[in-house]
Amino acid sequence: MRKFTIGNRTITDESDPYIIAELGSNHMGDFQLCRQMIEAAVSAGVDAVKLQKRDNRHLFTKALYDSPYNSEHAYAPTYGLHRDYLEFGEYEFKQVRRMCDAANVHFICTPFEEHSVEFLHDMGVDAFKIASSQLKDVPLMLKMAKYKKPIILSTGGGMHKDIMRAWDVLTDAGAEFAILHCTSLYPTNDEDLHLDFISTLRRSFQETIIG
Secondary structure, three states, rough: OOOEOOOEEEEEOOOOOOOEEEEOOOOOHHHHHHHHHHHHHHOOOOOEEEEEOOOOHHHHHHHHHOOOOOOOOOOOOOOOOOOHOOOHHHHHHHHHHHHHHOOOEEEEEEEOOOHHHHHHHHOOOOOEEEEEHHHOOOOHHHHHHHOOEEEEOOOOOOOOOHHHHHHHHHOOOOOEEEEEEEEEEOOHHHHHOOHHHEEEEEEEEOOOOOO
């Protein structure tokens, strides 16, 4: 039987849907906005909220970090400093953890490199999520698996063979994980959703929860 557990919630084909509010970095580095987003998500009845975490100096090359960023949406003169503006630190993540505990919802986060995996483990997240863009990042997957937290694997950034490889890596590492069909287009037109691929994933990975 397919089964996936986050905290006190076990997800099966027969259980109610598990609903995650994708906050990402849409708070734009503003913690009060993040708080309002979490409160709205909780009011809507979600099971979990999900943020993102990047250590940009480890994620980007020096050239990219220091490159000029002239967008009308820029918060700083270089791309690296712009991305840093959007990041939360220990204080904000601990506050999110407290809010989730008080609201009885799970706290999930996507780390984009290995330093952020360690940080999020220390912050006590309930589960990790592997971003579609990191689907081929085997060291990152193994780092997550090391901490024995449940993992949600996004698939929008790869082909079927990439999903197969990731499944093999996580299975060999003894990780408990689920797979999500994703479409990496924002916003996505209905004709681009390809929801029938969910059935393909269910046939390919018959013991794995698919979302």
